[in-house]
Amino acid sequence: MVKTIALAAALTAAVFSCAASANATTALFNTGVDSSGNLLTPGSFDPHWRLSGAPGVASPYVLGSPYANWYRLWPANGPISGQVSAWIGASLGNPTPPYPYTFTQTFYVANPDAVSIAGYWYSDDSATLLVNGQAITYNKCCRMESFSVPDALLKAGKNTIAVEMTWDDRHDDGVRVLFTSETGVSRLR
Numbered sequence: 001m002v003k004t005i006a007l008a009a010a011l012t013a014a015v016f017s018c019a020a021s022a023n024a025t026t027a028l029f030n031t032g033v034d035s036s037g038n039l040l041t042p043g044s045f046d047p048h049w050r051l052s053g054a055p056g057v058a059s060p061y062v063l064g065s066p067y068a069n070w071y072r073l074w075p076a077n078g079p080i081s082g083q084v085s086a087w088i089g090a091s092l093g094n095p096t097p098p099y100p101y102t103f104t105q106t107f108y109v110a111n112p113d114a115v116s117i118a119g120y121w122y123s124d125d126s127a128t129l130l131v132n133g134q135a136i137t138y139n140k141c142c143r144m145e146s147f148s149v150p151d152a153l154l155k156a157g158k159n160t161i162a163v164e165m166t167w168d169d170r171h172d173d174g175v176r177v178l179f180t181s182e183t184g185v186s187r188l189r
Contacts, residue, residue, distance in 0.1 A: 027107050027185040028117065028161070031177045032062045032077060032086025039077055039086055042067055046088050053101035054090035060103055063087040063174045068094050071124060071172035074142065081120060081180055089174035090165075096173040099165040103175055107161070108186045112154040115184035117161075120144050122176040126167040129177075132160055 029048035032040050040046060042064025051060045063070050064077050069089050077086035090097045109115055121129055123139040130136065131153045139145045149161070163175045 027187045028179045028182050029105065030083055030085035030179055031060075031088045031103075031175065033084055037084055039084055042070075042077070042086070043092060048105055049088060050104045051090055051101060052104065054097040057090055057097075060088040060090060061092050063089045063092070067092040069096060069172055069174065071142075071174075074124065074174070074176075075122070075144070080144075080178055083119075083178040083180055085176055085178045087122075087174040087176045091173075094172065095170040096168060098170060099168045102162050102164045104160055104162040107159055109154050109156060109159050109184060110186070111184060112151055112156060115149070115151060115154050116181060117149040117179065117185065118147065118181045119177065119179040120146050121163065121178065123163065123165070124173055124175075125169055126165070127175060128164045128166055130160075130162045130164060133162075138166075 031049060032046055034040055040062045042062050044062050045059040046062055047059070049060050051057050064086065069092050074087055078084060088103060090101055121139060122142060122144055125141045127139050128135045129147055131149050132155065134153050136149060136153070137145055137147045163177065165173065
């Protein structure tokens with residue numbers, strides 16, 4: 001009887017542990033999603049990314065049909081490589097603001113040697129993906145590019161990942177970021 005109760009307690013703890021880890025939220029947010037990882041409605045603001053350098057706008061818009069700043073050849077908002085994300089931009093209409101402007105997300109690292117961050121990203125038109133101000137990859141119009149953050153660019157404490165628009169045609173401009181793996185990262189404290 002004692003073994004049965006101990007076994008039942010152990011199984012219950014394991015089930016709750018698995019359920020908690022399955023429902024655990026991530027520290028880094030893909031573009032265009034809410035805190036639960038669900039797509040935001042086109043036209044709303046992305047609460048996890050900040051926008052700087054674009055006059056009068058502090059948060060990027062989630063792009064999508066029926067808004068004018070939506071390019072019909074972009075991969076549709078939704079799942080790619082098992083991750084959900086959406087395009088974000090500095091404007092819902094055209095013309096878009098002139099470059100340069102930057103989309104930024106901050107996060108916290110306790111031990112930079114124990115961190116792994118990787119994913120995919122798109123830009124339209126050209127952009128640079130940066131970590132703590134250092135470029136890690138470039139993207140030219142509408143291609144899916146993979147990225148991996150080098151440990152050497154991370155520091156204990158507050159860190160920043162950013163996409164800086166380096167060229168645009170002021171028409172149908174946006175970015176999309178999908179994190180496929182992250183370890184050793186937590187939300188900014």
